[in-house]
Amino acid sequence: MKQIIVAIDGWSSCGKSTLAKQMAKVLGYIYVDSGAMYRAITLYFLRNHIDWTEEKEVIDALKDIELDFRPNDQNGTIEMYLNDENVEYLIRDLIVAEKVSEVAAVKAVRAFAVAQQQKLGKKKGIVMDGRDIGTVVFPRAELKLFMTADNAVRVERRFKELVEKNPNITIEEVAENIQMRDYIDSNREVSPLRQAKDAIVIDNTNLTQEEQLKKALKLVKNISG
Numbered sequence: 001m002k003q004i005i006v007a008i009d010g011w012s013s014c015g016k017s018t019l020a021k022q023m024a025k026v027l028g029y030i031y032v033d034s035g036a037m038y039r040a041i042t043l044y045f046l047r048n049h050i051d052w053t054e055e056k057e058v059i060d061a062l063k064d065i066e067l068d069f070r071p072n073d074q075n076g077t078i079e080m081y082l083n084d085e086n087v088e089y090l091i092r093d094l095i096v097a098e099k100v101s102e103v104a105a106v107k108a109v110r111a112f113a114v115a116q117q118q119k120l121g122k123k124k125g126i127v128m129d130g131r132d133i134g135t136v137v138f139p140r141a142e143l144k145l146f147m148t149a150d151n152a153v154r155v156e157r158r159f160k161e162l163v164e165k166n167p168n169i170t171i172e173e174v175a176e177n178i179q180m181r182d183y184i185d186s187n188r189e190v191s192p193l194r195q196a197k198d199a200i201v202i203d204n205t206n207l208t209q210e211e212q213l214k215k216a217l218k219l220v221k222n223i224s225g
């Protein structure tokens with residue numbers, strides 16, 4: 001079977017990472033959560049009071065950032081490390097989610113992250129999810145998926161996930177954050193969220209995780225044999 005690149009893009013909280021992880025597991029591919037990189041950079045900027053509207057400050061700060069994905073042998077997942085610290089849990093916090101779209105819109109930040117993402121895909125056999133994977137990071141990916149789902153369904157899913165960590169969170173806060181991120185992500189100047197011309201749309205509003213996985217794996221099979 002030929003090793004390919006699977007690029008998964010789409011709106012916030014559409015289940016991109018769920019599908020990407022499951023596909024990578026079945027295919028024996030590497031899974032890369034590109035959003036985790038933007039989240040880790042945001043965490044660093046917040047902690048170190050970096051003003052991301054100042055280009056020079058951003059460029060200097062990026063020199064001190066080392067990002068790394070490392071496996072967690074206990075649960076079989078891949079976790080995000082920022083300068084040797086496991087930040088997988090911290091980067092999912094709403095404090096980071098509230099600022100990540102602003103940080104991800106900064107040109108120097110994108111150049112920094114995209115270069116690392118492209119390096120990870122050199123050997124193929126990779127599933128990467130994000131917002132610009134099929135359009136900018138891997139424009140020649142063999143399979144591009146664009147995921148979408150009804151707004152209410154997305155809010156409900158993300159709320160369920162976040163409320164486990166933070167019982168005080170409200171559904172309105174989650175809805176507002178998703179709406180704001182989608183707006184910034186699709187309206188920014190550099191690499192806005194777009195459906196690649198050759199992407200296949202998966203609307204998972206009424207699909208179970210098993211159904212969407214089956215659909216995606218069938219598409220891989222058609223390409224890689």
Ligand code: DC
Pocket residue numbers: 012013034035036038039100101104105129130131132133181185
């Ligand atoms: O996938 P996520 O929700 O963890 O992504 C966090 C933010 O990072 C998202 O609001 C937009 C940004 N992002 C991006 O601009 N490009 C990517 N390839 C991945 C994420």
